[in-house]
Amino acid sequence: MAATMKDISRETGLGLATISKFYNGGNVRAKNRKLIEDAARKLSFVPNEFARSLKTKQSRTVGVVIPELGNAFITSIITIMEDQLRKMDYAVIVCDCRSDARREAEAVSFLLHKRVDGLINMPTDTTGNHLLPAIKAGVPVVLVDRLLRPIRGQVSAVVVDNADAAEQGTEFLLANGHRDIGLILGNRSIFTTERRFEGYMNALKNAGIKPRDELIRYGDYTMDGGYNAVKALMSLPARPSALFITNFEMTIGGMLALSELGIKVPEDISVIGFDKLDMFGEIFPNLTLIKQPQNAIGEQAAKLMLELLAGGGEVLPQTITLSTQLYIGSSTLPAR
Amino acid sequence: MAATMKDISRETGLGLATISKFYNGGNVRAKNRKLIEDAARKLSFVPNEFARSLKTKQSRTVGVVIPELGNAFITSIITIMEDQLRKMDYAVIVCDCRSDARREAEAVSFLLHKRVDGLINMPTDTTGNHLLPAIKAGVPVVLVDRLLRPIRGQVSAVVVDNADAAEQGTEFLLANGHRDIGLILGNRSIFTTERRFEGYMNALKNAGIKPRDELIRYGDYTMDGGYNAVKALMSLPARPSALFITNFEMTIGGMLALSELGIKVPEDISVIGFDKLDMFGEIFPNLTLIKQPQNAIGEQAAKLMLELLAGGGEVLPQTITLSTQLYIGSSTLPAR
DNA sequence: TTGAAAGCGCTAACAC
DNA sequence: GTGTTAGCGCTTTCAA
Secondary structure (H helix, E strand, O other): OOOHHHHHHHHHHHHHHHHHHOOOOOOOOOOHHHHHHHHHHOOOOOOOOOHHHHOOOOEEEEEEEEEEOOOOHHEEEEEHHHHHHHHHOOEEEEEOOOHHHHHHHHHHHHHHHHOEEEEEEOOOOOOOOHHHHHHHHHOOOHHHEOHHHHHEEEEEEEOOOOOHHHHHEEEEEEEEHOOOOEEOOOOOOOOOHHHHOOOOOOOOOOOOOOOOOOHHEEEOOHHHHHHHHHHHHHOOOOOOOEEEEEOHHHHHHHHHHHHHHHHOOOOOOOEEEEEEEEHOOOOOOEEEEEOHHHHHHHHHHHHHHHHHHHHHHOOOOOOOEEEEEEEOOOOOOOOO | OOOOOHHHHHHHOOHHHHHHHOOOOOOOHHHHHHHHHHHHHHHHHOHHHHHHHHHHHOOOEEEEEEOOOOHHHHHHHHHHHHHHHHHOOOEEEEEOOOOHHHHHHHHHHHHHHHHOOOEEOOOOOOOOOHHHHHHOOOEEEEEEEOHHHHEOEEEEEEEOOHHHHHHHHHHHHHHOOOOOEEEEEEOOOOHHHHHHHHHHHHHHHHHHOOOHHEEEEEEOHHHHHHHHHHHHHHOOOOOOOOEEEEOOHHHHHHHHHHHOOOOOOOOOEEEEOOHHHHHHHHOOOOOEEEEEOHHHHHOOOOOOHHHHHHHHHOOOOOOEEOOEEOOOOOOOOOOO
16 A cells, blocks of 8 residues: 555654645755655655645646647647646646537536636637636636636636737738738637637728628638638639638648649739648748747746636736737738 | 535435435435435535545546647547546546657656546657556556557557558559559657558568668658658659558648649549548548548547456456558549 | 644445 | 444644
8 A cells, every 4th residue: 555644654753744844845854854755765655645635625737628629729729738737736637628618518517526726718608607617616717819708807818919910911911912812710709710800800991991701701710611711712703812811720721722723822822821830841831920829828828827826816817918920921922 | 615515414414424325326215315415506515526535545537648739640539538538527637748758757657646547648658668657556557559568468558450551551552553652651660650661561562562762751740741751752753653641640741742743633643641531521522541440549548448447456458459441532543 | 843633525334 | 224433644733
């Protein structure tokens, strides 16, 4: 059977309190310190997390609820978050709700039963109702990538300035003389989709250009969706002279569609993509794109969570908005 | 403060044992059953997992250690596993070790400290040493996708018959008259890479064809790698007439390279890809490919783990080998 | 600094 | 079927 503090106590002749203190960073005489270390090694003692949790009411575990695992943007953020949290000895339980609000609520409830200390969520349900049990239970919540208006002020969040990102990308194309800009968005009614749509519209409005409805497509943030959207746009009688594709997967799908159609970038059409520059590597060496700061998003989310966790209910929720960057490659050309 | 069983006991006048039994599926009189349910609702009581764990020595948590989260094959398996395990009330802690053996060993140690009940691992370290602590501690281990010879017999595993998969694909191309078949593999010395290489070589040998070394490329299982490998193969003086690309990401990269080079599939070259048919959807509607049974892999891994968990050390480790399927699309043509 | 002792909330053996 | 009771292994007053 695994050794307990009692065994260490017997072995060293020290009291339980001293040993406990040793493992919690308290002051222990150097001599005793060594005594404990030796005994622990000898008995291969490891503190029992269950007992500790029972006493401290903390699981040192954070739940993460996301719409899906098969999305490069999401997994890159999770990887970073997990790293940061693990450094502070927090484990991460990931629940994929397949973009289903019912599953999402179940995941939250499951995690609450598991007594996670905090919840990080890229929400599917736009009402935020699924998080109410967590809020009521005093479990800190950090939203990632998407805000939830109904519960704003009650939870922290890390997002990107999506409207600005889209505005910037659109403006760049406008500045290059493009007036017919195809926009490929994610699923309707998702936070990022709406904000990016706004940014696009703003840019057009500011330039005094009337948007053409048929140039705006919804590609569901999937490779397939991007592919289809580009094909549809390219079969329009009045083709756009530029394309703005608003996530990684759709960008790949879109590029595939173009190359399949024999349409050259940037000679025949200008393209602005989204996310994940490194992975494109050799493939689209010079794609102009909007870079979201995935690493910073993950880091900030973890940091916010750790602060909330350390603050013991005293820390106020806050929203961090990060900027995107327009990386100018050579996939765009002035309109003719 | 959260209600405890004691509160329910006071509220209902029942003993602790009865209440505990109720929550553990024991026999309780219908009347009392109702009494407890009402009281629990009234006090919004939830059993404390910490206390339960302390007593039962089980965390109802399984650790999953993988090389990376940003790979479609891996995430699709995790999604399924998580589903199955969660159904049985097990939480899943995922640790991404970025294909780094040191990080992998750390992850195992971390999870052991967190007292996971079991470990599922797609191993990076080929020695299996990282799992020794788990084995010694009696924590059941299930390997996924890759076997570890040094510790065989001590852990369970779910793999695919990779050699057979590669042989089958190669044979199909051979049967179509192709003799110069470009093979694009993953990272060297990874289990699946080696097995698939074997299968390819076997097929050639059986057909009495001498392999050409320069037709075998390592694309690191990345999009970029696949892209580069195809470009390299296509710049050979003696081009292959067919390509066999052995994972999803490399297949996409490879297809992009081909379409960029203006090489038509299947008119100019035959292609067999790998994995993830649904996602290709409209994009490569008829790509011939090797389908790995991701769902079955995830399900079997979860099932093996649940059996090991339920068996209390009595269940013997076993290895399940699943077959792949050759899905014949129209991306191959007989060689001219 | 250190030790003794009282729980944290639950399970399970045992007696009824 | 139900109640009593003794821990599970740790943290944390409190006193020394």
